[in-house]
Amino acid sequence: xxxxxxxxxxxxxxxxxxxxxxxxxxxxxxxxxxxxxxxxxxxxxxxxxxxxxxxxxxxxxxxxxxxxxxxxxxxxxxxxxxxxxxxxxxxxxxxxxxxxxxxxxxxxxxxxxxxxxxxxxxxxxxxxxxxxxxxxxxxxxxxxxxxxxxxxxxxxxxxxxxxxxxx
Amino acid sequence: xxxxxxxxxxxxxxxxxxxxxxxxxxxxxxxxxxxxxxxxxxxxxxxxxxxxxxxxxxxxxxxxxxxxxxxxxxxxxxxxxxxxxxxxxxxxxxxxxxxxxxxxxxxxxxxxxxxxxxxxxxxxxxxxxxxxxxxxxxxxxxxxxxxxxxxxxxxxxxxxxxxxxxxxxxxxxxxxxxxxxxxxxxxxxxxxxxxxxxxxxxxxxxxxxxxxxxxxxxxxxxxxxxxxxxxxxxxxxxxxxxxxxxxxxxxxxxxxxxxxxxxxxxxxxxxxxxxxxxxxxxxxxxxxxxxxxxxxxxxxxxxxxxxxxxxxxxxxxxxxxxxxxxxxxxxxxxxxxxxxxxxxxxxxxxxxxxxxxxxxxxxxxxxxxxxxxxxxxxxxxxxxxxxxxxxxxxxxxxxxxxxxxxxxxxxxxxxxxxxxxxxxxxxxxxxxxxxxxxxxxxxxxxxxxxxxxxxxxxxxxxxxxxxxxxxxxxxxxxxxxxxxxxxxxxxxxxxxxxxxxxxxxxxxxxxxxxxxxxxxxxxxxxxxxxxxxxxxxxxxxxxxxxxxxxxxxxxxxxxxxxxxxxxxxxxxxxxxxxxxxxxxxxxxxxxxxxxxxxxxxxxxxxxxxxxxxxxxxxxxxxxxxxx
Numbered sequence: 001x002x003x004x005x006x007x008x009x010x011x012x013x014x015x016x017x018x019x020x021x022x023x024x025x026x027x028x029x030x031x032x033x034x035x036x037x038x039x040x041x042x043x044x045x046x047x048x049x050x051x052x053x054x055x056x057x058x059x060x061x062x063x064x065x066x067x068x069x070x071x072x073x074x075x076x077x078x079x080x081x082x083x084x085x086x087x088x089x090x091x092x093x094x095x096x097x098x099x100x101x102x103x104x105x106x107x108x109x110x111x112x113x114x115x116x117x118x119x120x121x122x123x124x125x126x127x128x129x130x131x132x133x134x135x136x137x138x139x140x141x142x143x144x145x146x147x148x149x150x151x152x153x154x155x156x157x158x159x160x161x162x163x164x165x166x167x
Numbered sequence: 168x169x170x171x172x173x174x175x176x177x178x179x180x181x182x183x184x185x186x187x188x189x190x191x192x193x194x195x196x197x198x199x200x201x202x203x204x205x206x207x208x209x210x211x212x213x214x215x216x217x218x219x220x221x222x223x224x225x226x227x228x229x230x231x232x233x234x235x236x237x238x239x240x241x242x243x244x245x246x247x248x249x250x251x252x253x254x255x256x257x258x259x260x261x262x263x264x265x266x267x268x269x270x271x272x273x274x275x276x277x278x279x280x281x282x283x284x285x286x287x288x289x290x291x292x293x294x295x296x297x298x299x300x301x302x303x304x305x306x307x308x309x310x311x312x313x314x315x316x317x318x319x320x321x322x323x324x325x326x327x328x329x330x331x332x333x334x335x336x337x338x339x340x341x342x343x344x345x346x347x348x349x350x351x352x353x354x355x356x357x358x359x360x361x362x363x364x365x366x367x368x369x370x371x372x373x374x375x376x377x378x379x380x381x382x383x384x385x386x387x388x389x390x391x392x393x394x395x396x397x398x399x400x401x402x403x404x405x406x407x408x409x410x411x412x413x414x415x416x417x418x419x420x421x422x423x424x425x426x427x428x429x430x431x432x433x434x435x436x437x438x439x440x441x442x443x444x445x446x447x448x449x450x451x452x453x454x455x456x457x458x459x460x461x462x463x464x465x466x467x468x469x470x471x472x473x474x475x476x477x478x479x480x481x482x483x484x485x486x487x488x489x490x491x492x493x494x495x496x497x498x499x500x501x502x503x504x505x506x507x508x509x510x511x512x513x514x515x516x517x518x519x520x521x522x523x524x525x526x527x528x529x530x531x532x533x534x535x536x537x538x539x540x541x542x543x544x545x546x547x548x549x550x551x552x553x554x555x556x557x558x559x560x561x562x563x564x565x566x567x568x569x570x571x572x573x574x575x576x577x578x579x580x581x582x583x584x585x586x587x588x589x590x591x592x593x594x595x596x597x598x599x600x601x602x603x604x605x606x607x608x609x610x611x612x613x614x615x616x617x618x619x620x621x622x623x624x625x626x627x628x629x630x631x632x633x634x635x636x637x638x639x640x641x642x643x644x645x646x647x648x649x650x651x652x653x654x655x656x657x658x659x660x661x662x663x664x665x666x667x668x669x670x671x672x673x674x675x676x677x678x679x680x681x682x683x684x685x686x687x688x689x690x691x692x693x694x695x696x697x698x699x700x701x702x703x704x705x706x707x708x709x710x711x712x713x714x715x716x717x718x719x720x721x722x723x724x725x726x727x728x729x730x731x732x733x734x735x736x737x738x739x740x741x742x743x744x745x746x747x748x749x750x751x752x753x754x755x756x757x758x759x760x761x762x763x764x765x766x767x768x769x770x771x772x773x774x775x776x777x778x779x780x781x782x783x784x785x786x787x788x789x790x791x792x793x794x
Binding site for chain 1: 386451
């Protein structure tokens with residue numbers, strides 16, 4: 001199965017339960033700064049978005065890793081860290097365009113989302129489905145349908161427009 | 168995680184001291200409002216001036232705060248109230264309390280008075296007193312923005328006061344975020360009196376979970392319970408404003424300062440009309456219900472500003488109470504009260520009182536400065552928000568709260584000010600619902616519904632369902648019999664919610680088939696490792712509530728202060744369906760309820776805990792100064 005974790009910011013209520021469950025799952029303690037996901041907020045304009053590793057196909061973190069500790073794991077469609085190889089140089093932290101490669105201040109290791117080995121905990125607890133783990137081949141279809149609906153409204157309006165009102 | 172810290176801050180001497188919370192405190196009071204009450208009872212000198220340096224402001228997270236417990240973002244704030252002179256206690260949602268825990272603290276105990284304005288800066292185990300000269304005069308939106316800019320960290324959580332708190336408006340609130348308000352009992356006024364503009368916190372420490380895997384599994388179960396609950400499905404969509412329409416239809420709302428108990432032609436205030444302005448729902452920390460609307464101010468000078476809310480109470484305070492019938496009034500007004508840091512409930516009550524006095528000629532244009540305080544005058548409502556926050560004109564009088572404002576406006580005005588213990592009644596009319604009337608009358612913090620209201624009443628459940636839920640026969644909404652026990656039961660449950668630091672809306676307040684004592688005990692075990700049975704937890708609730716009563720008794724309160732306002736006793740409800748029309752509170756029956764209520768708590772006929780009760784609850788040695 002080829003599944004990906006997709007984010008729909010417009011559905012996020014900003015509750016941060018994803019940060020909580022992620023940090024408990026990974027560390028047995030609540031600590032959002034050690035979670036692999038973060039809700040970035042702009043409080044004064046009612047906006048927020050979940051940020052986490054996009055599991056890039058051509059990942060900058062993989063490209064810059066000098067000891068090849070980072071690699072794409074094709075089975076789970078993710079970028080994995082081999083901690084036996086990692087030397088903690090943090091080049092990957094600098095390279096990631098999303099800030100999704102973090103540093104665990106307690107374990108003194110780089111950390112990133114590992115999709116909980118195919119069962120993402122954050123997705124399980126996201127009440128509004130702002131986070132979803134779906135088959136890659138249909139990841140866009142819901143969005144496509146929504147866009148098509150809007151488009152069909154436009155088409156209807158255009159078709160229904162009485163010709164004689166022009167000119 | 169049970170050994171979090173208490174920070175003692177003296178703003179006069181600028182000393183900060185830290186102590187670990189002893190295990191015994193957890194076992195007896197859990198945390199949050201529980202330990203706060205212990206701290207207030209032990210640290211506030213009896214008879215002190217609420218606005219003097221000796222008053223103590225307690226700020227806290229609950230023992231489940233910032234964890235896997237659903238909606239564990241609640242923050243409790245307490246002090247001696249400048250409004251009632253009794254126990255001050257308010258509760259705020261959002262994200263402040265979890266951040267406080269991540270910084271290593273569960274409780275702050277703040278005394279003294281700063282020489283010039285300050286704010287507290289708390290970061291991972293350290294508390295600093297910082298200069299706040301540049302924050303004084305700023306509103307509740309500007310203040311956190313400036314602090315975040317100063318520290319270059321957008322994730323700092325801030326609780327602050329607006330200009331109302333600075334100007335010692337006795338019902339000034341504390342704000343965190345766009346609308347999380349610790350509204351009741353004037354805690355913002357206490358902050359202002361101490362020269363404390365804000366508390367800013369950033370924490371990056373672990374909050375260890377006793378049984379992580381089990382807690383995650385159990386949360387999954389609870390999320391299912393909430394997700395499949397029909398009440399929460401609606402609640403998530405409409406928020407608390409959804410309660411207005413059904414209450415209005417029955418005749419349970421306050422219109423024209425209790426002249427009426429329905430809003431004639433007031434359908435425009437129903438939640439459906441909020442939908443077109445709502446741009447989405449927001450959640451507090453870890454909450455799957457997300458009951459807060461977000462919107463953009465639709466008109467007026469602040470058009471375009473982003474806001475959250477309004478709750479039903481605010482909606483009604485700004486419209487139904489003052490007889491405004493436009494939803495837009497609530498949306499503009501909500502923004503203004505939050506920005507200036509005024510408790511919306513107290514505001515609505517005081518202004519509707521002033522409008523009635525104006526109508527009856529008890530005050531005139533000389534007192535209002537020419538302002539036409541007529542029913543439905545929304546511009547007058549906005550102007551009063553400004554005048555109260557800045558203490559100008561009539562606003563300076565109303566800012567004093569019921570007791571002192573009655574003194575200023577004369578004896579004749581007193582009857583029309585509907586308050587209990589010096590804190591105003593709400594947006595609801597309790598004349599037809601004895602358990603609700605008893606609840607607000609005996610509430611330790613003055614007239615307020617969140618101390619004990621049996622929210623599930625609204626669902627009109629079959630008697631057998633309610634009997635099973637409460638463990639004893641429960642009354643119809645409009646009957647006296649059984650009301651005392653119902654109030655007692657809810658007081659204990661809500662006290663526990665506040666001590667755990669979780670939201671009451673997830674509990675039996677909203678629905679019979681959701682989180683109750685069993686779930687609270689399981690969550691507490693998995694998250695903290697503390698093993699408690701439901702009956703042990705109930706006893707903790709009794710202990711906390713009795714200690715609040717002791718605080719009030721020590722300040723001179725007694726049975727005489729547990730009586731509904733005169734208007735409830737003599738003026739029948741003019742409108743409403745069947746059992747809600749033509750109702751007053753029957754004084755004799757009510758006195759009977761008081762006897763039953765005191766007996767349920769183990770207090771004597773004057774509301775004083777008996778020696779046996781004190782011994783049973785381990786309160787006989789208070790104040791014991793363990794913390």
